[in-house]
Amino acid sequence: xxxxxxxxxxxxxxxxxxxxxxxxxxxxxxxxxxxxxxxxxxxxxxxxxxxxxxxxxxxxxxxxxxxxxxxxxxxxxxxxxxxxxxxxxxxxxxxxxxxxxxxxxxxxxxxxxxxxxxxxxxxxxxxxxxxxxxxxxxxxxxxxxxxxxxxxxxxxxxxxxxxxxxxxxxxxxxxxxxxxxxxxxxxxxxxxxxxxxxxxxxxxxxxxxxxxxxxxxxxxxxxxxxxxxxxxxxxxxxxxxxxxxxxxxxxxxxxxxxxxxx
Numbered sequence: 001x002x003x004x005x006x007x008x009x010x011x012x013x014x015x016x017x018x019x020x021x022x023x024x025x026x027x028x029x030x031x032x033x034x035x036x037x038x039x040x041x042x043x044x045x046x047x048x049x050x051x052x053x054x055x056x057x058x059x060x061x062x063x064x065x066x067x068x069x070x071x072x073x074x075x076x077x078x079x080x081x082x083x084x085x086x087x088x089x090x091x092x093x094x095x096x097x098x099x100x101x102x103x104x105x106x107x108x109x110x111x112x113x114x115x116x117x118x119x120x121x122x123x124x125x126x127x128x129x130x131x132x133x134x135x136x137x138x139x140x141x142x143x144x145x146x147x148x149x150x151x152x153x154x155x156x157x158x159x160x161x162x163x164x165x166x167x168x169x170x171x172x173x174x175x176x177x178x179x180x181x182x183x184x185x186x187x188x189x190x191x192x193x194x195x196x197x198x199x200x201x202x203x204x205x206x207x208x209x210x211x212x213x214x215x216x217x218x219x220x221x222x223x224x225x226x227x228x229x230x231x232x233x234x235x236x237x238x239x240x241x242x243x244x245x246x247x248x249x250x251x252x253x254x255x256x257x258x259x260x261x262x
Contacts, residue, residue, distance in 0.1 A: 031144025032061040049159035058113035063140035069099035071114035129248035164254035195225020
């Protein structure tokens with residue numbers, strides 16, 4: 001049976017990444033400490049296929065006494081939600097040690113980081129895809145501290161794939177080409193890829209010897225993610241499908257399939 005332990009919402013006073021958190025309270029700053037930057041997964045969306053994916057979250061903070069520690073948590077819920085008591089979902093870092101991995105750039109400023117692992121075979125489900133808030137805590141050597149419930153947000157997405165095939169080939173000039181393909185995305189419930197239904201996908205082409213693609217038409221994927229349309233063969237061109245992506249699924253572009261027109 002698949003477990004879902006990471007999503008147990010922490011009660012007041014529960015351990016959070018090796019730190020003891022006080023009773024739930026709003027954003028606060030005690031002392032001169034300042035959080036100046038938070039970066040999730042290098043600034044990119046978190047895209048997970050059917051295997052585990054580990055990403056890093058880092059935070060830069062500054063205080064006259066220097067930075068001692070930091071912690072992070074990812075959570076889902078409406079604005080105004082208390083992440084400790086009322087979050088729809090809650091993920092803590094892999095590391096439960098104190099202090100965090102902090103690298104000082106000066107006597108007052110450090111960048112601290114921890115990692116998170118997303119496990120489709122353990123707790124991740126399709127319903128978890130979407131926007132997550134990033135909560136952070138920073139601690140200085142003089143006991144100054146700061147917490148932001150939602151300093152920034154990140155997207156957790158289901159990896160997508162897109163294929164293309166143009167046939168027949170070779171084909172006589174003026175003949176009718178059939179261009180097919182399939183749009184699929186990771187299914188975290190079944191640990192494989194399934195068709196992405198009813199999505200707009202652009203059919204594009206570029207002439208041999210050029211690099212720019214032109215959109216011909218938009219086709220919607222079928223109930224199984226399949227794509228199919230026709231076009232007139234006029235000259236040697238590369239055909240591809242291009243999917244713009246959604247909030248839960250990243251963009252995907254098929255590798256161009258060249259057709260020899262005779």
